[in-house]
Amino acid sequence: MERILLTGGTGFVGGNVAAVLTAAGADVLCAVRRDPGPTFPWRWRLTDLGDPSEVTAAVHEHDATSVLHLAIDNDLLGLYRDRRAGFDAYVGMTRRVVDAANAHGALVGYLSTDWVFDGTGHQVDEDEPANPLNLYGMFKAFSERVVLDRADAGFVARVGGVQGRHLTQPAAPRQQDCGFGYFVLALVDALSRGERFTVWEDPDINGVASPVTASEIGARLLRAIEVRADGVLHVVGADAVTRRELAEATCEVFDLDPALLGTGPVPDDERLPAPMPFDTSLSTPRTTEVLGIAPYGVREQLGALRRELETGEPCPLTTPAGAAT
Numbered sequence: 001m002e003r004i005l006l007t008g009g010t011g012f013v014g015g016n017v018a019a020v021l022t023a024a025g026a027d028v029l030c031a032v033r034r035d036p037g038p039t040f041p042w043r044w045r046l047t048d049l050g051d052p053s054e055v056t057a058a059v060h061e062h063d064a065t066s067v068l069h070l071a072i073d074n075d076l077l078g079l080y081r082d083r084r085a086g087f088d089a090y091v092g093m094t095r096r097v098v099d100a101a102n103a104h105g106a107l108v109g110y111l112s113t114d115w116v117f118d119g120t121g122h123q124v125d126e127d128e129p130a131n132p133l134n135l136y137g138m139f140k141a142f143s144e145r146v147v148l149d150r151a152d153a154g155f156v157a158r159v160g161g162v163q164g165r166h167l168t169q170p171a172a173p174r175q176q177d178c179g180f181g182y183f184v185l186a187l188v189d190a191l192s193r194g195e196r197f198t199v200w201e202d203p204d205i206n207g208v209a210s211p212v213t214a215s216e217i218g219a220r221l222l223r224a225i226e227v228r229a230d231g232v233l234h235v236v237g238a239d240a241v242t243r244r245e246l247a248e249a250t251c252e253v254f255d256l257d258p259a260l261l262g263t264g265p266v267p268d269d270e271r272l273p274a275p276m277p278f279d280t281s282l283s284t285p286r287t288t289e290v291l292g293i294a295p296y297g298v299r300e301q302l303g304a305l306r307r308e309l310e311t312g313e314p315c316p317l318t319t320p321a322g323a324a325t
C-alpha cells in the first residue's frame with residue numbers, strides 16, 4: 001500500500017487529490033498547519049512546514065513511501081510585498097520537504113504550474129526551459145529545480161487550467177480570475193441562474209491553457225507514484241483552448257445557453273499588477289510515455305466534471321490501479 005504524506009490537503013487541488021488517493025486505497029495523511037475542523041474527511045496531522053524537524057517527524061511517523069507537496073502561499077501580491085518570506089514559503093519549504101523525504105527514502109511529488117513559462121509558446125513540452133514572468137512563476141521554477149536536483153527520487157508535475165470543486169469549502173464563491181482556475185464552474189454557476197457571463201478576453205492575462213480537472217490530477221499523481229516517475233511531467237488535458245472556446249465547450253457539455261455568453265476586457269479592479277503568461281498550453285509527450293496514459297480532451301473532462309457536480313463525488317477519468325496492493 002502506498003503511504004502518502006500530503007501537504008495542501010485543505011486546499012482546492014489538495015482536497016481532490018486526497019479524495020482520489022483515499023478512494024483508490026492509498027493511506028493518506030494530510031500535513032496541515034491548523035486544525036481543519038471536525039468535518040475534514042481525511043486523516044491529518046498538525047505540522048509546521050517551516051520547521052525541518054517537524055516535516056521530518058511527519059514523514060517518519062507516517063512511514064511515508066512518498067510525499068506529495070501541494071501547499072502553496074497563493075497570494076501573488078503578498079509575494080511582491082515580502083519577497084524573502086515568499087521565497088521561503090516556496091523554495092525553502094520545498095527544500096525542507098525534499099530533505100525529509102530523502103532521509104526516509106520516500107519519493108517526492110511536487111505540484112508545479114504552467115506559469116513557469118512565459119506564455120509565448122504553444123503546447124510546450126516537458127523539456128522546454130522555464131522563463132517565468134512573475135514571482136509566482138519564478139519561485140515555482142526554483143522549487144522545481146530543488147526537487148529535480150536534490151530529491152533522491154521524485155518528480156515535478158506541472159498542472160494548469162485546473163477545474164473542479166473545492167471539496168472542503170463547497171460554499172466558497174467561484175469566480176473568474178486572470179488565470180483559468182475555477183473558470184468552468186464560475187460560468188456554470190452564473191448561467192444556471194440565468195445570468196449573463198462575460199468571458200474576459202485580454203492579451204495581458206492567461207488566455208490559452210490545457211484544462212484538466214483537479215480529480216484527474218489526483219489519479220495521475222497516483223499513477224506517477226506507482227511507476228516511481230522522475231523528471232518533469234505535464235499533467236494537463238489534451239486540448240489547448242482559449243477562454244472563449246472553454247466557455248463554449250462548457251455550454252455544450254452542461255446544456256447551458258451560449259446566448260448568455262459575452263466577451264469583454266478584464267475589469268480594472270481584477271487586474272494583477274504583475275505580468276502574466278498568455279498561452280500556457282502544454283503538451284505531454286514524455287508524460288504519456290512515463291505514465292502510460294494519454295491525456296483526455298476537454299469535452300470528456302467537462303463531462304466528468306458535470307458528473308462530479310451531479311454526484312458530489314470526484315470522477316477522474318483515469319482509473320487508479322494497484323494502490324491498495
Ligand SMILES: NC(=O)c1ccc[n+]([C@@H]2O[C@H](COP(=O)([O-])OP(=O)(O)OC[C@H]3O[C@@H](n4cnc5c(N)ncnc54)[C@H](OP(=O)(O)O)[C@@H]3O)[C@@H](O)[C@H]2O)c1
Binds near residue numbers: 008160
Ligand atoms: N488552482 C490552480 O488553478 C493551479 C494551477 C496551477 C498550479 N497549481 C498548483 O497546485 C497547488 C495547489 O494549489 P491550490 O489552488 O489547491 O491552492 P489553495 O486552494 O490556495 O490551497 C493552498 C494549500 O496550501 C496550504 N498552505 C499554504 N501555506 C501553508 C503553510 N505555510 N504551511 C502549510 N500549509 C500551507 C493551505 O492551507 P490552509 O487551508 O491552512 O490555508 C492549503 O491547504 C499549488 O502548488 C499550485 O501552485 C494550482
